[in-house]
Amino acid sequence: MPSRRRKKAILNPTMPERHPVDEIQADYHTGLTKEQVVYYRKNGWGNVSVEAPSKSTKDIIKSNVLTYFNGIFLLISILLILVKSFKDLSFLPIIIANSLIGIIQELRAKNVLDNLTVLNAPKATVVRNGKEKTIAAEHLVLNDIVVFHAGNQIPADAVVVEGSVAVNESLLTGESDEIRKNPGDHLMSGSFIVSGTCYARLEKVGADSYINKLTIQAKASREGEQSEMIRSLNHIVMFAGIMIVPIGILLFYQGYFQQENTLKDSVTSMVAAVIGMIPEGLYLLSSVTLAVSFIRLSTKNVLVHDMKCIETLARVNVLCVDKTGTITENKMLVQEVIKLPPYETDSPALPLDELLGDFASAQQADNITMEAMKAFFTNTSGSVPTGVTGFSSAYKYSSVSFSGGSYVLGAPEFILRQDYDTYREAIEEQGKKGYRVLVFGKYEGTPDGTALTGRVTPYALIVVANKIRKDADKTFRFFAKQGVAIKVISGDNPVTVSEVATQAGIANADQYIDASTLETPEVLREAVNKYTVFGRVTPAQKRQFVHALKETGHTVAMTGDGVNDVLALKDADCSVAMAAGSDAAAQASQLVLLDNDFGHMPEIVMEGRQVVNNMERSGSLFLTKNIFSLLLAIFSIAVGFSYPLKPSQISLISMFTIGLPGFLLSQLPNQDLIRGKFMNNVLLRAMPAALTDFIVVASLVVFGEVFDVSSVDISTACAILMAIVGFMILHEIIKPMNIYKYIIIWICMAGMVFCLVFLRDLFGITGMSMRCIMLFVVFSITTEPILRYLIRLVRKINILYNKAKDAFARNARRKMRQEDV
Structure with missing residues (x-):
């Protein structure tokens, strides 16, 4: 009952x-x-999870609509409506479109993720x-x-x-x-x-x-951790969010109370500066770009638990892989049975094939080695087992006890122990061929799943092997060309693993070591940077290897498919699992290869490089506008001039020199190696461009005052001048050019000309006086040499800074060594 x-x-x-x-x-x-x-x-x-598997539709809409910057846009829209400056609301469609794009992309990503997660969801029998x-x-x-x-x-x-x-x-x-x-x-x-x-x-x-x-931990959603790109963008957004409020208030105060401009002119001047400093498009572009990459990867049977890892994998310079399931197929076959002399001496009652058949029959097919044993040894005597222990990854053996004695099967070093040297030559001969060798023998005592203490009489060597994946050589050649070091971490014999790695085309695969000899953290840390192949690795050591590599400054990716890979997967910068592996590994990883094809790894790396490299270029365009607007706003406050540009003009320039080209560029293939830090690379491109914009526009404003040119004419001249500089900067940033990049520039220029000619009233573009035209031509001509020399200057400063930083680091290391002595 x-x-x-x-x-x-x-x-x-x-x-x-x-x-x-x-x-x-x-x-x-x-x-x-x-x-x-x-x-x-x-x-x-029911066993309902407390954590929702993904954001709800309501949460997605809220996160894209109820943002800090959308609140700023709402406030300035209200101000513009109150002063009846309706045409300066031209930025609203762009803001609404930005939010809609974010919502649509997140919803699409959510649908794909939810559908794919069903394929890989935790299940139970x-x-x-x-x-x-x-x-x-x-x-x-x-x-x-x-x-x-x-x-x-x-x-x-x-x-x-x-x-x-x-x-x-x-x-x-x-x-x-x-x-x-x-x-x-x-x-x-x-x-x-x-x-x-x-x-x-x-x-x-x-x-x-x-x-x-x-x-939360198993799905690797690592709250609080951010990729370098996202972390850099967050810093930019945070800085802009802090600066726009005081600068906006000062601009309005100066225009309305000090210069006694009209309320409408004071509001529109302030709004133009604030819009220019808001980098919302940059953050949105990164989210959309990552979402598009996620969708592209999903079509290749790659499940992405965490979109940030797409960027991280592109920066990886060390890839830790297991032999089974990664280099080789996740299936094993018995190749040969080699009888050992003690079997003949012992003269057991049953033939060897029946002993092995009884042993395999008593075991569960819960790993690929035992599946191979059960498939090969089918001849049994019908003996009833009195005790069974499954394979222990910690102690490297499994056992079966019968009324006539106990038998063990496992790794030679763990089974033979002090007798290993007696059979070393025969074992390593098979290992050199790339085979895995197991020892089968009779145990003195009753095994209990813990470390063996009694003596084992070896009866046979069981030679088994995995088939190397057909695309393994191509995949590892790709990583070698990309400067990614491969570390093969396996629980098998290091000689065997080394031979398999060599056959798979892994560079320096002949440099191997038995991990059981790495007894101290210091020795392990030295070995992990010296050797390529590690055999007899314990579960705890896998995690230690990842930690040691990260401590020496490497960005580490880890592949795995077993329970014992989980902790190492969790601690790696980027983790990849095979769907055919354990539930634990699949849930602990950031990426899951649903079709178990390791050959997808180059495609994933290339996807990450496309994201990072193109975002650096697109980010430079956005940051150019933000830095320029900040500098011009500070300049206007300092010298007591009204901010020369209108909100509608800022929107026009942003649309065709930043927003549209930025998005189109982010989707172009880009497989270049990622070099340097994201923020440094973006600033190196953006700073000369922003300074050029600031110098020519600020100079035009000053000379406009000197030659008594109307503020309306100056505003139009500044807008067109910014457009010219914008296209020059765009051409400079997206080098080297190709037909697709030229098409992008031509499309954007055509759109700009169309708006300047046919929609001039909407964007506040007016005719210019002859005096204004002459000033405009002069400063248009000066933009190219200013930009060219600023680029050279910024690059030289960066080189000098890096040299000084390296020298400081060398001196610090030298001082530490002297102190140690």
Whole structure:
């Protein structure tokens, strides 16, 4: 009879309302009935996640509409309406379009992500009505009977009712040790099954379990962490947001109270300056560009958990890969069985193939090695096992006990230990061919899944191998050309891994080391920068390798598909998992290759480079306007002039020299290596252009005052002069030119000319007096040499700055060495 006890209600505002229920503990063979599941779900006891899987449509609209800068735009729109300057509201369609584009792109990205996430959502095998079926983890309810196999993540707190498993609780405890769980033992949500199979009853679901805390971590949504590009853009936005308020107030005060301009002229002058300083288009362009890249990657079967990682992967200079599933296909075949002399000496009652058949038959096919064993060794004697331990990644063996003795199968170093040297030559001979070698033998004692202490009599070497992926050589050649160092991190024999890596075309694959010899952090840190191939790597060491590489200044990407890769994946700058791997690895990674094709990696890197390189160019255009507007506003306040440009003119110039070309350029292919820091690169391009704009426009305003040119004429001259400088800057920034870039410039110039001729009233463009035209021509001619010499000056200053910085760093290192001595 199933037991019943009252369950207290725990309310959570993000979950369905809970009501007290009678707890039903069904037999593990049959599980809950359909009616019992409905009963639990109706009363709020489902395994519903507290965290929403993605932003809702309402949240997306709010985040794009209710922004700080949109609030500023709303305020200045109200001011313009109050002073009846309606034609200066020409920026409104652009602002509305910007918000709509952001909403549409985010909604499209949300739909793609939601659809792809369904393919990779956490799932569980549940027993209901006496049958096993696989369902989404969120469809589980309290007291469901769940079947766990190796690689599964535990979706809710549970208790083992039948079977035995080894569990990795590293995400919860920080320790990578495996813990054996038997009937009556508790399984914590967020931990992972490493080996074995069991039936478990869910004790705590939804808000009660640990899984809600782990969901954020497992999906790698790293709140607070930003890529370099986004972090730089945030700094620009923050600075502009702080500056526009006091400058806007000062401009209005000066125009209205000191110069005694009309209220309309004072408001429009202030609004023009504020609009010029707002970098909203830059931030929006980055979001749209990343969203478009995300959608492009989704068509290539790449699931992106975090769009920021697209940029990060483009900056990676060290890629850590596993042998199995990355260099080779995630399938293993037995190549050969080599009998060893002790087998003949021992003369066991059963032939070797039957011993191996009995061993394989008793094991679960919970890893690719055991799948290969079960497929190859099919001849059995029918012996009934008295004890079984699944494969332990920590101790590198599995075991089966029969009435006649216990047998183990695993890595030679862990099985043979002190006897390894006796068989070293035979083992390494196979390893040099790229094969993996396992030792099968009889154990003195009864294995319990922990480290072996008794002696093993080796009976045979089992030679197995993975097939190298057909595109592996091409992929690794690509990374070599791009200056990305490959580190092969594997639990297999280093000689074997080295040979496989060599066959896959990995540079310096002959430089290998046994990670079990790296006993101190200092030795490990030195080795990780010296060697290419690491064998016999433990789960804890994988994480240490990532940390050591990051500490030496590298940007590290990590690929993995197993439970033991999770901590290293979490700590890498960018993490990539295969969908065919464990649930844990797929959820812990920022990118998931849904078709398990490592050959997509070059495409992902190229996508990231396109984003960063094009955003640097587009960002320079936006920042040029922001720096120019800031300088001109400060100049106007300092010398007591009215801000010469109108809001409608700023909108016109921004549309055709910044906004439209910036977006079109961001979509062009660009596979150049990323060099330097994002902010430095943007400023190096933007500063000469902004200074040129400021010098010629400010000079034109001053000379306009000297020669008594009307402010209306000067305003038009400044707008056209800014357009000319804008196209010169655009041409300079997007070099080297090609046909597509020329087309972009021609389209933008045609649009500008059309507006100047046919929509001049809308954008405040008027005729100019002869005196104004002469000044305009003079300053138009001076723009090219000013821009050219400023570019040279800024580059020279940057070179001198970098030399000084390097010299300072060298002196600091020399001083530290002297202090150590």
